Amino acid sequence: MDTGNIDPPPAKKNRKISLKRLGKAFLVLAVVSLLNTCWYRLDEDNYAVVTTLGSPSAETQAGLHFKIPLIQNVHMVSKIIKGMPIGYVPGDNTTIPEEAIMITKDFNFVNTDFYLEYMVSDPIKYLYASEEPEATLKMLAQSYIRDTVGVYNVDDVITTGKAAIQSEIKEKLTERVISEDIGLSVVNITIQDAFPPTQEVLSAFKNVENAKQGKETAVNNANKDRNEKLPQAEASCDQIIKQAEAEKQARVNEAEGQASRFEQMYAEYEKYPLITRRRMFYEAMEDILPELKVYVTDGATQKLLPLEHFSADAPETEHAEPETGGERE
Incomplete structure (x- = not known):
């Protein structure tokens, strides 16, 4: 059976023709849309700012103008x-x-x-x-x-x-x-x-202004108080520091003087130890003896006798006669 010359069914032919026509219609529509975007109309009440790849330029003349699709964009700005x-x-x-x-x-x-x-x-x-x-x-x-x-x-x-x-x-x-x-x-x-x-709004704004003025007054008073007390505090601080420095220097000088005297005394002791010991003993006694009371006795006085009662500066006391049981015969 020979099938090489068999024609396709009419339905398939009509479908192919419809698809071709539809494709052509879409193509024509796309071309028309693209051509439509190539033109823009500018009236007397607007400016046109055309950006070409981000770079702007202005168009002020009214009428129909051409632009490149997808590359140029148009922004209308009112002149009114x-x-x-x-x-x-x-x-x-x-x-x-x-x-x-x-x-x-x-x-x-x-x-x-x-x-x-x-x-x-x-x-x-x-x-x-x-x-x-x-x-x-x-x-x-x-x-x-x-x-x-x-x-x-x-x-x-x-x-x-x-x-x-x-x-x-x-x-x-x-x-x-x-x-x-x-x-x-x-x-x-x-x-x-x-x-x-109105009175309500006026009162509110007056309260705001009063608050602002109160804030400024408080800040000014605080700054004034700070400016008055800060120099006094700085002066007191300087005085305390100077007093401390002076006291430190005095103590350092005293310590250095004592150390110097000790070194001199030690040097003298190494040269003349016996004389130095005696001098030190005498100097110590000069400091100690003025505070003591010295009593000189003949050696026959009882050692337990309280001699301070007989000293010149002791208070006078009355000596009472001893009581007896009757008259002495």
């Missing part, structure tokens, strides 16, 4: 002016005490709400010069706000001095942001509201 509230939450106007409450020149508390407007001036530095450029900008703004409000009286902050305060803060903040070079620029900063804080 943005706003940053300081001291309050927008919408419900909730005050943030740690940002809003400040101390004025005349030592009063004032609640000030600011609104900062800014925009991106350099998209590359905005993305890569600082990890959080908005947080850095807010920190700088709060610092200059407090410094500036602190040189005005509370009446100026609440009423007539707002324009001058805003202008001064903007000038200082703009210069600092330029020097920091974080890719942002200050557009404007305005005081939204300024009013005295």
Whole structure:
């Protein structure tokens, strides 16, 4: 039976054709997707930062632009002016005490709400010069706000001095942001509201300020006490050391003198032992005899007789007659 010319079943042919068509469709879809990633559109409100193997470059012209797939990446950065509230939450106007409450020149508390407007001036530095450029900008703004409000009286902050305060803060903040070079620029900063804080918040902040002042006073008093007592302690220490050194030197000199006299006496003893012994005996007697009482007797006095009662410096005593039993005949 000849089987060489037998055709495959129609079902198998259709399956092969379907797989080929499906493969072509996937290939076409992949090519279209790849071509689609080769282009990006830039509008007027954004910058495009293109990174080629990690090296960034900026594109500012609006329109359709080409990029190399898998090698170049595109990051969009907005050109629109943005706003940053300081001291309050927008919408419900909730005050943030740690940002809003400040101390004025005349030592009063004032609640000030600011609104900062800014925009991106350099998209590359905005993305890569600082990890959080908005947080850095807010920190700088709060610092200059407090410094500036602190040189005005509370009446100026609440009423007539707002324009001058805003202008001064903007000038200082703009210069600092330029020097920091974080890719942002200050557009404007305005005081939204300024009013005295509530009594509860005011009392809390006064307690904090009083605690700080009490701490500073305690530290200053401790430093003053230390500065007063430390020189006295050092002087006393020096005096004690000098006295100890003097006493040590005196004892050393005395010991050396005694040793020198002993050596001289020993040398004399070796030369004239008999004379030296007598001299030493006489010197010892000169030290001992003045403390003794010497009595000279004729040898007939009873040895047990207490002679001290008969000495010149002994107290006088009355001698009573012995009693008898009757008259002597």
